[in-house]
Amino acid sequence: MNPRLSDEVVDLSEKIYRYAELGSEEFRSVKAITEMLSRYGFRVEAPYKEIETAFHAVKGGQGKVAVGFLCEYDALPNGHSCGHNLIAAWSVGAAIMLAEAASDVRVEVFGTPSEEGIGKYAGGKSPSGKEGVRSRPSTSWSACTPPAMSGAWAQPHSPT
Secondary structure (H helix, E strand, O other), X not given: OOHHHHHHHHHHHHHHHHHOOEOOXXXXXXXXXXHHHHHOOOEXXXXXXXXXXXXXXXXXXXXXXXXXXXXXXXXXXXXXXXXHHHHHHXXXXXXXXXXXXXXXXXXXXXXXXXXXXXXXXXXXXXXXXXXXXXXXXXXXXXXXXXXXXXOOEXXXXXXX
C-alpha cells in the first residue's frame, strides 16, 4: 500500500470512530467514505436503493470478474465497540488497492448502514445487499473484513 493511501485509510477509520453515528444516522461517515472513493476514481451512487445512508461505488473493468466489498460504518450507543470504523476503512483501502492493481476487475463497494439493527434501516446488509452484491450475477466475490477475525471472509458467487 502506498504511504499516502495508508495514511488516508487510518484517517478514515479515526474519523468514523470519532463520529460514532448510530444506525440510519451515519451521514458524516458516508460522506467521508464516498468522498475518498470518489477521489480515487470510483463512481458513487448515494443514497442507494432509497436508503439515505447506503451507497454503491464502482470502478474498473468490464470483464467477467467483479469483487464486491461490504462496508459497515454504524456504531452502537457505546461507540464503535464492534469495530465498524475498521471494517469501513479496510474495505475502502482494499477496494482502492485492488482497483489500482487489476484494472480488468470491476471493484464494487456496498455501503451497508445500520448493520447493528438500530434505526429505520436496521439490518442494512439486507436491503442494500439483497439487490446488490449477493444477487448481482456478475459479482464473482464479496468480502468483508471483520476486526475480530484473523483475516477477511470472502464468498464466491457463481454467475448465472
